[in-house]
């Protein structure tokens with residue numbers, strides 16, 4: 373098991389058929405998530421294609437997570453929180469924190485590129501993130517609200533890889549708005565990779 377400290381990030385490699393389990397230890401932590409083809413960094417998980425293929429503006433258990441070439445990269449196989457994971461809002465950036473009066477603040481965008489660099493990879497831009505555990509209800513008029521995660525400690529989401537991928541996870545450093553809980557304190561994510569023979573264990 374890998375622990376990603378609150379405010380920081382890491383990358384993991386998943387082979388086709390392996391399962392990825394992402395847990396919020398406190399129930400209050402958003403995980404910004406990206407996926408790239410292991411063989412071609414120009415193929416990446418695309419939120420616009422996910423919304424199109426699932427005919428859904430959020431992600432729930434059963435959703436297919438597809439690339440910008442519309443190939444399924446991952447499938448959401450289990451979600452203990454049974455929630456709607458946000459696909460709409462941007463990963464936080466240094467510019468956003470400047471607007472909030474916190475120049476130099478860590479961001480999910482910087483976390484993505486730092487994690488890739490540590491693994492000898494790079495992407496010249498920032499794809500939209502899947503915002504796991506991020507609670508952004510959309511009203512009938514299209515307006516969105518940013519609420520704390522509706523999760524319990526230990527809630528987790530499981531993904532099955534349908535191709536070989538690199539997944540980056542950022543324990544979102546946002547501590548100015550309550551998106552990571554009313555305490556506004558980023559906390560750790562737990563990340564596990566399980567082979568198909570272990571997968572029974574994670575769905576319980």
Ligand SMILES: [Zn+2]
Nearest residue numbers: 464480544545
């Ligand atoms: Zn963030």
